[in-house]
Amino acid sequence: MSLRIVVCVKYVPDATGDRHFADDLTVDRDDVDGLLSELDEYAVEQALQIADEADDAEVTVLTVGPEDAKDALRKALSMGADKAVHVEDDDLHGTDVMGTSLVLAKAIEKTGYDLVIAGMASTDGTMGVLPAILAERLGVPQVTLLSEVSVEDGTVKGRRDGDTASEQLEASLPAVVSVTDQSGEARYPSFKGIMAAKKKPVESLDLDDLEIDAEEVGLEGAWTKVDSAAERPARTAGTIVKDEGEGGKQLAEFLAGQKFI
Amino acid sequence: MAEVLVYVDHVDGAVRKPTLELLTLARRIGEPVAVALGSGAENTAAALAEHGAVKVLTADAPEFADYLVVPKVDALQAAYDAVSPAAVLVPSSAEGKEIAARLAVRIGSGIITDAVDLEAGDEGPVATQSAFAASFTTKSRVSKGTPVITVKPNSAPVEAAPAAGAVEALSVSFSENATGTKVVSRTPRESTGRPELTEAAIVVSGGRGVNGAENFAIIEGLADSLGAAVGASRAAVDAGWYPHTNQVGQTGKSVSPQLYIASGISGAIQHRAGMQTSKTIVAINKDAEAPIFDLVDYGVVGDLFEVVPQLTEEVKSRKG
Numbered sequence: 001m002s003l004r005i006v007v008c009v010k011y012v013p014d015a016t017g018d019r020h021f022a023d024d025l026t027v028d029r030d031d032v033d034g035l036l037s038e039l040d041e042y043a044v045e046q047a048l049q050i051a052d053e054a055d056d057a058e059v060t061v062l063t064v065g066p067e068d069a070k071d072a073l074r075k076a077l078s079m080g081a082d083k084a085v086h087v088e089d090d091d092l093h094g095t096d097v098m099g100t101s102l103v104l105a106k107a108i109e110k111t112g113y114d115l116v117i118a119g120m121a122s123t124d125g126t127m128g129v130l131p132a133i134l135a136e137r138l139g140v141p142q143v144t145l146l147s148e149v150s151v152e153d154g155t156v157k158g159r160r161d162g163d164t165a166s167e168q169l170e171a172s173l174p175a176v177v178s179v180t181d182q183s184g185e186a187r188y189p190s191f192k193g194i195m196a197a198k199k200k201p202v203e204s205l206d207l208d209d210l211e212i213d214a215e216e217v218g219l220e221g222a223w224t225k226v227d228s229a230a231e232r233p234a235r236t237a238g239t240i241v242k243d244e245g246e247g248g249k250q251l252a253e254f255l256a257g258q259k260f261i
Numbered sequence: 262m263a264e265v266l267v268y269v270d271h272v273d274g275a276v277r278k279p280t281l282e283l284l285t286l287a288r289r290i291g292e293p294v295a296v297a298l299g300s301g302a303e304n305t306a307a308a309l310a311e312h313g314a315v316k317v318l319t320a321d322a323p324e325f326a327d328y329l330v331v332p333k334v335d336a337l338q339a340a341y342d343a344v345s346p347a348a349v350l351v352p353s354s355a356e357g358k359e360i361a362a363r364l365a366v367r368i369g370s371g372i373i374t375d376a377v378d379l380e381a382g383d384e385g386p387v388a389t390q391s392a393f394a395a396s397f398t399t400k401s402r403v404s405k406g407t408p409v410i411t412v413k414p415n416s417a418p419v420e421a422a423p424a425a426g427a428v429e430a431l432s433v434s435f436s437e438n439a440t441g442t443k444v445v446s447r448t449p450r451e452s453t454g455r456p457e458l459t460e461a462a463i464v465v466s467g468g469r470g471v472n473g474a475e476n477f478a479i480i481e482g483l484a485d486s487l488g489a490a491v492g493a494s495r496a497a498v499d500a501g502w503y504p505h506t507n508q509v510g511q512t513g514k515s516v517s518p519q520l521y522i523a524s525g526i527s528g529a530i531q532h533r534a535g536m537q538t539s540k541t542i543v544a545i546n547k548d549a550e551a552p553i554f555d556l557v558d559y560g561v562v563g564d565l566f567e568v569v570p571q572l573t574e575e576v577k578s579r580k581g
Contacts, residue, residue: 015511016530019393039512098366123511124393127374128355129362132330136363141441142330145355147505157445160329162355163457163506164272168445169329175442181512182505223371223405227387229397235542235556242549243563248571251543252579254559258541260463260487260520261579 003057003151006113007047008104008134009040009076011069012124019124024219025226026094027124029066036072039119041186044076046179047117048187050151058082060111064092064103070202077197078189085111089206094219101130103217105137106210115156116176120145131178141171147182263291263347266340267314268360270352271297274304278460279352279414284312286379286417290386291347293424294318296340296431298333299325303428310426312419318343318431329442330356334363336433341368343431346407348386350379353411361411370406377416377517377538386410394511394534414459415517450506458490458507463520464539466492466509467502468532470525470546470565474502479569480524486576492516492536494526510535524565528553545569 013019017032036044044061051057061076063069064087073084087107095103108116116138121128135142143149146158146169156175160167161182189197207214215221241250255261265287270277280295287293295314297305302319309317318340324332337360341349351361353375365372378389385408390399403409458464465487467480477491484491493503495510509516511534521539526532528544528551536542537556544553549562561568 015394015534019396021392021397021399025399096371097362098371101366120512126511127358127362129358129372129374132359132362133366136334136366139438141438142359143442144329144359161506163459164450166448166450167329168447169442170445171442223365223369223403224373224401225404226399226401229392229399232391232396232398232537235537235558238542238554238558238560240549240554240557240560240562243561243568245567246571247545247561247563247568248573249575251545251559251561251568251572252575254543255520255576256579258520260541261576 003051003054004112004114005047005051005057005059006108006111006116007043007059007061007076007081008116008118008130009044009061009063009072010037010122011035011063011065011072012037012122015123021229024094025229026219029068034068034071036075037119037123039121039123039181042179042181042183043117043119044079044081045186046149046183048080049184050115050149054151060085062104062107062111063087064100073202074197075189077200078194079187080193083200084202085205086202087205087210091207091214091218094222095217096222096224097125097127097130097133098223099217099221101133101137103210103212105134106212107205108138110205110210114173115151118176118178120178120180131176135176138176141175143169143171143175144178145180146177147180149177149179149183264294264344265291266337266344266346266349267293267295268337268349268351268357269295269297269305269309270354270357271301271305274301276305276308277352278419279412281308281312281419282414282417283350283352283412284309284314285420286412287350288313288422289379290381294344294346296337298336306426306428310424311421313422313424314426315424317426317428319428320431320433322433324435324439327444328440329444330359330363331441332435332439333360334367335436335439336431337364338367339433340431341407348408348410351409351411353413358411361409365409368406370409371403372409373401373403374411376410376412379410379412391538394530395537413515413517455484456488456490458492458509458514459516461490461516461518463487463489463522464492464509464516464518465489465522465524466494466526467497467524468494468526469496471497471502472525477503479566483522483569483573483576486573486580494532523553524569526553527551528556
């Protein structure tokens with residue numbers, strides 16, 4: 001039987017752009033270019049490698065996001081994923097992690113899965129908790145923050161490098177996995193891959209398709225509220241000296257003045 | 262006064278500093294009730310009482326070490342059910358965030374992660390967070406359920422505030438999913454003897470300019486003279502010069518020490534995301550145009566192989 005892999009990806013504002021908040025304090029998507037979150041490329045890569053190792057596997061990329069989020073799906077398809085699912089609905093604007101995880105869980109169940117793979121965090125929200133919440137919602141094992149992952153005989157194995165220890169983990173499928181940026185360089189789409197991606201199916205779903213009430217998602221349905229967002233004041237210009245042989249001593253003098261020494 | 266649950270991060274009973282900082286923040290909202298799990302949990306009580314815990318709920322079972330995350334969620338939920346707290350605070354470690362998130366979805370509550378400050382508000386605790394590589398500061402609150410908030414290290418001072426700290430055994434029944442992910446083996450990290458990166462008061466980091474794994478000895482030398490932790494930029498980690506656990510930046514640790522010293526680091530957005538909330542920033546770089554100099558309180562344009570050893574010697578001689 002085919003191994004069904006669903007990769008959750010996010011379309012995010014480019015981290016090197018001038019990111020800011022819109023008037024309703026959601027992430028402004030209009031003034032900054034969007035792209036497939038860099039950290040999700042690692043998830044796509046590991047999905048493709050696991051699929052290569054399996055006798056028979058199908059990789060579906062899934063995103064929840066506005067119309068432009070198709071760009072992120074297209075990128076993943078051009079890397080080699082087989083098909084895509086795009087959940088798009090005007091009522092989703094401003095959805096928080098709880099709403100997003102609900103939508104993803106429903107879409108994953110509808111698609112059918114043996115293995116869900118996500119990145120370690122998004123590069124915009126940076127919470128890093130969505131995979132754990134997905135596992136809770138789906139009621140399957142959580143095998144997260146892996147820097148090494150493999151699947152064999154219905155079992156997922158991986159290495160989780162924590163602050164105090166490195167752990168070898170093991171769980172039976174179905175399961176939710178997340179991978180770190182240490183899991184292996186993501187491939188670049190080939191020209192052939194880019195051309196092939198244009199013909200791959202992208203299924204569009206809305207909240208009705210997933211039987212989700214609009215009140216459960218969106219800015220109004222969020223379980224958290226942002227009251228204010230302020231740009232951090234620019235740091236006041238510091239003293240900069242050129243080393244003429246005494247740079248280290250001058251720096252020590254500064255640190256002593258600040259009571260660090 | 263309302264009770265506030267504080268999840269305790271400890272190593273065999275030794276309470277880690279971020280948990281003591283959480284107690285300071287918890288006291289702003291209510292009476293801290295600590296939850297300590299696993300081997301040595303009871304030994305945490307004295308330190309927790311010293312810093313304001315009125316009660317310490319403890320549980321130990323092999324499940325906490327043998328399976329990932331879920332047994333701890335089950336226990337924290339048991340504590341939540343027993344206490345009906347006004348808020349749940351958890352240290353923002355990778356595991357802490359996962360435990361908090363799963364608890365939040367179970368109890369139907371919103372979650373805020375990586376808070377850097379917390380104060381009482383009319384509509385519940387108000388959390389301060391950094392966004393977009395710390396270029397913005399937001400204030401948020403949980404609008405549904407009991408606020409579940411994870412807080413980053415170095416977000417509050419550790420304050421002595423003696424309280425009863427009465428130890429009570431927490432009764433936990435594990436859920437069906439508790440044994441879903443087995444921890445087959447665990448290899449503890451070798452201790453460097455240096456402070457934990459995210460908790461350190463001073464961090465000394467090296468980047469591309471360090472130019473080789475062997476040259477990190479210079480960075481370590483300066484760090485040791487100051488009692489500092491050692492960090493590395495993504496460029497240095499990707500080059501294999503220093504372990505990923507020491508990476509500072511968007512995909513590594515984010516640190517907020519009293520003093521951050523960047524050596525041979527240009528200051529790309531990826532790195533700034535992890536360090537620009539540091540109180541005092543110092544940089545050494547041979548390129549006067551490097552963006553890191555936009556952030557610094559004091560910068561030296563020069564060769565780090567000259568400047569850093571001289572600084573290290575000067576620190577040593579001043580410290581005598």
